[in-house]
Amino acid sequence: MSAEIRMRDEIARLSKSLFDRGFSVGSAGNISAAVEDGILMTPTNSCLGFLDPARISKLDRSGRHISGDKPSKEVFLHRAFYETRPQTGAVVHLHSTFATALSCLADTDPDDCIPPLTPYVVMRVGQVRLLPYVKPGDESMGDMIAELGGRYAAVLLANHGPVVTGKDIASAVYAAEELEETAKLLVLLRDAPKRMLSPENVTELKAVFGSY
Template identity: 90%
Template sequence: MSAENKLREEIARLSKSLFDRGFSVGSAGNISAAVEDGILMTPTNSCLGFLDPARISKLDRAGNHVSGDKPSKEVFLHRAFYETRPQAGAVVHLHSTFATALSCLADTDPDDCVPPLTPYVVMRVGKVKLLPYVKPGDERMGDMIRALGGRHAAVLLANHGPVVSGWDIASAVYAAEELEETAKLLVLLRDAPKRLLTAENVAELNAVFGGY
């Protein structure tokens, strides 16, 4: 089996895992992964729980549809991550419940919308930026991500949901899961006094474990 076909199978397997555990519902969410000559992406209006690896969309490096079903309408935000973060090997966009809830709260800090509650959100996700609302599929999504200059591995789209990039498909999925679980903790602890990691704690984690 070719490396591309193995990656198609891995996208389908991990997408089903996310769907089966409630990280996406219906036809919500989209996932992409970089290959040597372009990008593989889940098709528009597809369900992450029932992907056919052979029908996953393929685009060339210029964003032209090469094969498979028509790609997600949110291809712009994926391409923006690949363009500004050369180390990105995959991008995961979900409508997961608690991360989306954070994106809807009026008092969420737009510059640090997922504070360092646990070491793993620091290690796997980093500082998360909240981006202003635009309608799904709007090309301005890509413009807003490019404007960040590659400084963030993950963002929250206001009133929409999280977008997380990673070294490869597995690390991007794991980071998206970590973001969702941390968002859940933040919502559960919303009205309680919280003990966050200190700046020194965060610096130590970044020094020891590096960062994507």
């Protein structure tokens, strides 16, 4: 079995896991992963719970559609990360409930919209930037990600949802899940006094475990 076929199967398996647990509904969300000669991406209007691995889109590194079904209309979100963060092996874009809820709150800090509530969000996601709202499918979203110069492994699109990267497909999915669970905690604790990790705690975590 070729590496590309294994990757297609892995995208379908992890996508179904996200769908089955409610991280994605209907045809929302899209996932991509790098392969040796291009990028594999979930097709436009496809449901993450019912992907056919053979029909997953394939693009070259310049974003040209090579084979499979037509790719997601938000391909530019993915390309911006691959082009500005060379270590990126996969990108996960979801409309997960609690991360999207944070993206809709007027007082969410645009420079640090997922504050360090737990060590795991620091270790697996890092600092998250909130990007201004533009309509779905607007290519300026890709421009805004590119303008960040690769400094963030994840962003939150205002009134839309998270886009999370990883060194491989499993890392990206796990980071997207960690971001969603941290967002859930932040919403549940919204009106309660909170004890965040200190800057010293964050520095220690990065020194011991590194950061993506």
